[in-house]
Amino acid sequence: MTTKVAFFPGDGIGPEITDAALAVMDAAGAAIEWVRLPGGDDARKTRGTPMPDETLLAFLDIGLGFKGPFAVAMEDPVIVPEWRRDPGSGRRPRSYNSATNALRGEAGGFAAVRLARAFPGVPAAGPGLDAVIVREISEDIYIANEYTTQNGAAVALKVITREGSERVVRFAFEFARRHARQKVAVAHKANVLKQTDGLFLRTARRIAAEYPDIEFEEIYIDAACARLVERPASFDVAVMPNQYGDIMSDLASAVAGSIGIGGGATFGRRAHLFEPVHGTAPDIAGKGVANPVSQILSAALLLRYLGETARGEAIEKAVADALLEPRNHTPDLKGRATTRGVTDAIIEALARYL
Numbered sequence: 001m002t003t004k005v006a007f008f009p010g011d012g013i014g015p016e017i018t019d020a021a022l023a024v025m026d027a028a029g030a031a032i033e034w035v036r037l038p039g040g041d042d043a044r045k046t047r048g049t050p051m052p053d054e055t056l057l058a059f060l061d062i063g064l065g066f067k068g069p070f071a072v073a074m075e076d077p078v079i080v081p082e083w084r085r086d087p088g089s090g091r092r093p094r095s096y097n098s099a100t101n102a103l104r105g106e107a108g109g110f111a112a113v114r115l116a117r118a119f120p121g122v123p124a125a126g127p128g129l130d131a132v133i134v135r136e137i138s139e140d141i142y143i144a145n146e147y148t149t150q151n152g153a154a155v156a157l158k159v160i161t162r163e164g165s166e167r168v169v170r171f172a173f174e175f176a177r178r179h180a181r182q183k184v185a186v187a188h189k190a191n192v193l194k195q196t197d198g199l200f201l202r203t204a205r206r207i208a209a210e211y212p213d214i215e216f217e218e219i220y221i222d223a224a225c226a227r228l229v230e231r232p233a234s235f236d237v238a239v240m241p242n243q244y245g246d247i248m249s250d251l252a253s254a255v256a257g258s259i260g261i262g263g264g265a266t267f268g269r270r271a272h273l274f275e276p277v278h279g280t281a282p283d284i285a286g287k288g289v290a291n292p293v294s295q296i297l298s299a300a301l302l303l304r305y306l307g308e309t310a311r312g313e314a315i316e317k318a319v320a321d322a323l324l325e326p327r328n329h330t331p332d333l334k335g336r337a338t339t340r341g342v343t344d345a346i347i348e349a350l351a352r353y354l
Contacts, residue, residue, distance in 0.1 A: 003306055006059045007034040008099075010068020011041045012280025013290035018068040020292035020343040021299045024318075027347045028311045028354065030303060035062060039099050040070045050099040056106055065103060065273040066302060068295065069280045072098040100275070108269030110138045110164065111171045112245065114277050115263045115297060116252035118232065121324035122333055124257035126232030133238055133252055134175065135245020136168040137266070140196075142242040160196040160241060165203040171267065172239035173211045179304070183215040184208070187224040187240035187248065200241055225251055253277060260290075260332045261323070263297030265305075274302040284331075288338045291330040293319055296346065314353035321349035 007022075009015040025032065037055045044050045050070065059065050096102040112135040118124040141158040148154050169186065176184050186204040190197040201218065208216035219227070221244045227234060228248070232255055240248065253259040264277040276294035284290055296319060303312035322328045322345040329335025330342060 002031045002033045003064070004033045004035055004062050005302070006062045006065040007036045008039045008065065008067035008070070009036075010280065011071040012069060012282045012285040014040070014068025014070070014280060016285070016288065016290050016339050017276065017292040017295040018066075020339055021066075021295040023343055024296050024315060024346055024350065025299050025303075027350050028303070028315055030299075030308065030311060032306075034066075039067075039103075043099075051096075051102045056102065059103060060106060060271050063271045064302070065107075065271065065275075066299065067100070067103070067273060067275045069276060069278060070099040071280050071282075072100075103271075103273055104137070104266045104268065107266070107271035107273060108138075109266045109273070110136065110269065111168050111267045112137045112249075113175070113265045113267065113301070114249040114252065115301070116249070116256045117262070118256045119261060119320055119323040121326065122257040122261065122329070124255065126229065126255035128233030129228075129235070129252070129256050131228075131232070131235035131238060131252055132175065132179075132181065133240075133245060133249045134168065134172040135240060135249060136164060136242050137245075138242075139164045140242030142246060158193070158196050160199050162199060162203055165200045166207060169200075169204045169207045169239055172237055173207060173214055176214050176237045177211065181214070181237050183217060183236040184211075185217040185219050185224070185235065185238045187219055187221045187238055187244055189221050189244075191220065197241065204239070221248070224248065228252060228255055249277065258291065258332045259294070260330065261293045261297070263294055263299075263301045265298060265301050272305065274298045274305075288340065289331050290339050291332050292339050292343055293323070296343075311354070314350055315346075317353050318346045318349035321352070322346045 009018045037058055039055050040050050043052055096105055114133045116131045118127050118129040139159050141156050145157040172184050188197040188201045190201040253262050259278045262277045265274045276298055278294055300312040300315040326335055328337050328342050328345045330337045
């Protein structure tokens with residue numbers, strides 16, 4: 001059965017690496033109908049906005065998206081139109097700083113997933129790392145609820161709710177069970193932030209009791225970052241509030257060897273979005289040297305979500321085989337490979353696992 005997926009090539013290196021991912025998906029025999037939708041810089045030039053109303057509506061209707069990176073333009077916000085306003089509520093339309101955040105926000109995004117794996121053959125600070133960082137993205141201090149007082153003090157509100165905490169922690173445990181992971185660690189600072197992080201931790205303890213088959217661990221976020229560097233193989237799945245997750249995700253990517261080799265996705269109440277963990281890299285756009293692995297592993301994660309586990313695993317194994325060879329390392333991995341060269345190597349290896 002064919003599944004419809006909204007497709008966004010993205011900006012910068014986006015079209016190059018999404019082309020690579022689609023070629024790998026096609027070679028894997030994925031039964032997906034790609035529905036290409038306008039968005040990003042091209043839409044800004046032709047439609048006057050990086051996220052047209054009809055694009056957002058179509059994505060939410062389909063419920064699944066696969067995208068390359070979109071540029072962030074603070075001076076050109078995406079305004080959510082009138083159709084999102086609750087009748088009679090008086091609520092103003094929402095404003096987002098990028099097309100990506102508009103997609104995530106309107107999809108009801110609550111969990112950002114980043115895969116961090118140190119592949120054999122790739123120079124890495126943390127050999128043995130194979131972790132999943134699950135970051136809550138709907139609340140905490142990173143929603144930027146800020147104001148300035150009359151005496152000039154700047155204040156940012158850190159808001160943690162029981163509902164938001166329960167939703168993301170339960171997601172982390174379900175993700176671990178579905179992907180045969182053995183342990184879930186909750187990273188927090190409840191020893192200092194007893195109300196906010198304390199609520200997150202207490203909720204995690206309660207949810208963990210419902211999953212006796214999965215080991216549960218509590219760790220302070222600063223200790224977690226140190227251990228990620230010192231003993232990377234000790235991590236499996238880690239779940240945490242928004243700000244901590246943003247920082248730890250990038251640290252995990254660096255420990256694994258490059259931000260270009262980690263897949264990612266955002267899961268929401270209305271729709272899910274599968275995407276690379278890096279940005280548009282405009283300095284190398286069009287040069288044919290962008291690393292397509294993050295985009296390709298995001299595609300494998302999409303296949304796993306769709307129940308196409310064997311094809312997803314085959315792509316992951318093919319990526320690992322290709323990266324064993326230094327000739328398949330792009331410049332971010334200290335090599336000279338091209339986007340096309342890496343893609344061809346992955347497709348060649350893929351035949352061994354299908």
